Amino acid sequence: MKKLLIMMALSVSMLINAQTTNFFEPVKEIALRVPSVPIVVSDPYFSIWSPYDKLMEGSTEHWTSAKKPLLGALRVDGKVYRFLGKDKINLVPIAPMTNVERWEAAYTNSTPANGWQEFQFDDTSWKKGKAAFGSRDMQRVHTEWKGNDTDIYIRRGFDINNLDLEEDFYLIYSHDDVFELYLNGEKLVSTDLVWRDNVYLKLTDAAKKKLRDGKNVIAAHCHNTTGGSYVDFGLFREKKDAVKFSDEAIQKSVDVLATSTYYTFTCGPVELDLVFTAPQLIDDLDLLSTPINYISYRVRALDQKGHDVQLYMETTPELSINENNQPTIARTLSKNGISYVEAGTIDQPICDRKGDLICADWGYAYLASVNGAGKSIGLGDYYRMKESFVKNGSLNSTVTKWTTRKEEDNPAMAYVHNLGTVSKDSKEGFMMIGYDDIYSIEYMYEKRMGYWKHDGKITIFDAFENLRDNYQPIMERCRALDAMIYDDAEKAGGKKYAEICSVAYRQVMSAHKLFTDKEGNLMWFSKENNSNGCVNTVDLTYPSAPLFLIYNPDLQKAMMTSIFEYSASGRWNKPFPAHDLGTYPIANGQVYGGDMPIEEGGNMVILAAAISKIEGNADYVKKYWDILTTWTNYLVEYGQDPENQLCTDDFAGHWAHNANLSIKAIMGVAGYSEMARLLGMDDVADKYAVIAKNMAVKWEKMANDGDHYRLAFDRENTWSQKYNMVWDKMWKLNLFPNNVIEKEIKYYLTKQNLYGLPLDSRKEYTKSDWIMWTAAMAPDQNTFEKFIDPLYKYINETKTRVPISDWHHTDSGEYVGFKARSVIGGYWMQVMKDKIL
Template structure:
């Protein structure tokens, strides 16, 4: 859902170029010659490393691969570590092996504490040490609405101030251990230290990237935090910890590069250059490869000082990747591929419990199936399963790793994580590059439960349980190894073409945003096979509420899939159609979702979005007909589409006070942008009727849509723009009318006449340019925050490249400069670039709408 909840690989040494200007063979597009070239660099807030699905999704937060542990998109450490040993000296190039240390400020889980709190919005300086909180109430942590919470809190917001006395301050980095629903913002002695969104019912330890001595001092310290609850039980509590880290040299990162399917980092260490490349072959013209849960990490090493060096490389993957929480026991084993094909040694780890499909929700990670690490079996590669500290110490001493005798024993790995580690002995390295690669995979066994039936991932659709536990994943690993060189070339070609196409469509800044969005949008889905062989493509609402198959997440993400493979969009829409057509959903409008990820057994969100979801489904069905060149998909679902358009005829033009995708600032009746969606939903039905030969219905619905559009212009008229609502007493309000973009793209009337006169969009765009903020165009006049996907749609309404650029540039600035270095958030503040909520969501697939416009032309 895209709003607040109802206050309820490729080895390619010269690819992955940030600025991409020097990319050989890509001509300067004619459209760019009329533009002022962007001066903004490309600095992703977080860089995708492994992007298989919503569960196996590992990122490097910030700009350096070795500045912080690698993390799941939720922020939980999912560690990938890398060392290079040059002439016996070890340098760390990936990850940052750390361990929670001493408690600095205890949470209520450890000891109850007293604090001051208020549920009424305080003065702006409320987090300052000298703020007078004597009139605030006194209470004990935890704060929340659950029976176990010590201080009752049921409102939308709470502000808490707590004074702690610390006799001394240790060195090291600061960690926060917190529970929260839905988020918290932490201040220490008046400094903003952290802002975390989502839900964590268990105490979650996160890094702050701050030194302890920079924020705490001996004596009295003020710990202040603000939390919000949008739906469900509210609760918040936190404590502070120190972070212990291993002492070792750090390789110097000399560059970071990113393309659509690859992330590349280059390091200098001991007279050699190391290039590290992560490749996710998410190529949408090959669903078997797209779905195969295997990705590549490639190392290229060469001497840069004219000397010969003895070089070894170390890599590991933590077993934390296979559990939701580090306190869950894990088991492990190893094997070697025995079938025809490349011979690989593999290691695997998974939870001891293996409760398949037993955990659902938002801020959760998978705890069934198995993590795999594999590499070619040869005498130069060694591997080990055991403690992180033991593996690191052995590699530092010997330049290799070897097994420990306790393999397979269940373990709880809190202070000394268990890792699957491997080492490559490159021997003597000179100026000629030496290359090695390894494979990381995750076999989830069963991926989604669909109306009571567990479904396999698409790549696993032909596997049988009787084949044995490793047969399917061994075949996948061997296929991935066999395809390695071919996929290198395909990813190179795709990345180059995507950037060139995006730049031609919308300029350099726009192309950089598309590069940033590509992997994120795909990896927020899971491709599974229905029993009849139909592909279903389920989205997960990351840090939103964890819903699966949400229509108003499908809608903004659709342009990417319409552009590259409409079959995937059909796989997103099919569950909603089937939900209604099966009789399970009986309401005369489209459902909001089909459950909570990964259980797609029916809508679980507590409030319907009737106009929103009907409009979304009708418009996307028309878009599919336009891209496919035929209405066959609409014909398949014509009966339920007819039901939904009837709802829009009766209720869509002047919407009641109902939930919609823009209700971040609360519910809103008579929403003008929602009305635009309803009108274009009606027009989409008319367009589809004409494609199906139902000419009378075509005329009826297109005529109605045009009549409503002109009526809309009167009701929403504010002179130089159109209002937020049809409310004559609503003041000089405004909002982004991004839904108008489909009128421009689809040409719903075969006469070529648009549904809304072109002057509507032109007037709106001119007005929006007056409302720009440093980090983007606000969503509407109520608040200064925005949704970046909608900004790209709004910018696509512009007829002049200069207007488009003016709206796009601040969005790239947000990605580059936001103080929150996390996977891309689509909901952020336009004043200071801070993220408000959400991250790693699929809706950034909407960035590709400008490219879709070019395709449809």
């Protein structure tokens, strides 16, 4: 493996040396349509996506669906073409939401009489309550409604004076979970099991006719299945004569590669190339952890004539908040040849807010312009900035400071580059956007900075200057990584597989945060996005491992060291590993309500063995050998036929006697033997190798169900993906007799659906990371592609527009839950197999 890593480094160097400076054409063309496109990404908080086929189709957002608006437009000969995002709608509240008013409504938790949603319904017997309605862990809740499998019915009256149906009206609503909404008896919204925040619904002409002068009623029903519950809604009209970038550019192409997203647009007589680059180089920890992205652009005439061109880019302080009504302060400043607009909350509650579907509300967002001819950056009124650009191609007079206490008063943080006359010769430039979170993680009761800061020696301004000064070599290295990720995957599994890995890379990297503990140990912590918000969850570390094992095992260690140290410190004294270290960003110890003894024990021992085998030595595990021995002995004692305990797939319901969980234990015992061999402990290695072999032979007999192997030892006519068995093939141990792998793979092919192989016989849904592990056990390329093609089809066609969900229905292609998670690092299992075998 050492030779492999050296060869990889040389191949990257060769690519860099051979690379031209044309940064606007992707190194590979990607046909795969991504359900949500990475735009500006760095970590679980600084994470902006476009969930649309066309970049100008809607506003950009955080992976949680919270608004994180970016806006871009090109002015050509006085006409403005919007190519990025959508203008904020200038709304006047008729019935405001709770960020403005604690509105009151009638409500009931009992099933009401028929016609409850109609305008004339008598709700005088219902209770009265202040919005929002929901569980206390949700924002601005003033009337508590909680409990699994419960309902709330709400009727809100409001008045409209001087109704003008020529105006545009919007309903805005937030809900968790199943939701329906009526306007004067007309159903306008109906969802399934999903949660949404601040959805804007423009009323159609037909819906507007339901409005009336005087009193109106909005009625809503929400059903909470499990977990948090929430309802808030309001009605607004659009302010007349607001300046907007109404005309859209024509999007010609989009290509998503490992570090960069490439767009090309036609804006009248000129063509615009736009590249969003996150320099997340897996072998460069400083760049990987630096929370700054490039936005590069190039404009050229299509008709060989000269055209007057200006480019406009914008964001708002919403990048730095969690709740829409949080007060912010923004300012302009300039340092060492770079001009900035900086914005953050006034309160700065550093690392105070923890949980799952949240955004950071501490630290500062930055829009940065490299000083030069025609470039300007400014802070000012949201609509006047656009009005000035439309009229003059320049920014409105800027202010040095802007304080916001209401969402509707958010300013524009804007950048303009006057490119002047553009003809047959193209003109180009770049800007930067970044986020300084001050402190990133609280680890064992001490706040820690991001790795790139080197304990405060590097400031965010130093980082911006470094990326400015090294733009060309960094972009070249990013292109080299894009090519390597694609080429390695294509060689291992074909073109479709290469495209899947290319579009998945930034999602995996951006679900982590890199820092060091006070002893200098490297820490690479995941956030359990859209699952429960845990930090450094071991059964996320396990499926994500292939990407890091291939390209930088130090990052794999950085996910595991803290788990070892947690046990070594005495804070965790059970004979198996912890499940997690807390709720992101607080990592002071496990918070998960149930242990996963075999799951996490197997995960940690297997991964320790994988690192040792890749590095050709067991130096990393020496320090923790006693802990590994304790965990392995637990696997020996309890892993053959697991009792009714939690495992990573328990969203499907946990069963005792889980055959795949038993495989994990067996492979853990085998991995311990392999590490002992590397440490020169041959007697220990021989002992545990025999134990693992005997366990595997017994497993085959216990799980055998004819032409396949069972989901649980005591359940006939069941089946499941035995993805944990991939290590037997990877390590060439041949523990399992009677061609178990070949028999299973053949059987799985009979169970595939349109969008993939189900996880097991209980449901039609699947986990795509495990499909990739299972596919890596295929005997040949043709069989491998039979597993990959449906997964490619799922990513390409799913109607669920979120960063790739690893948990989806194989019949409909819609997601069940989970998005933006690190586990799709498991997609690289086939690449790892190709490099090892």
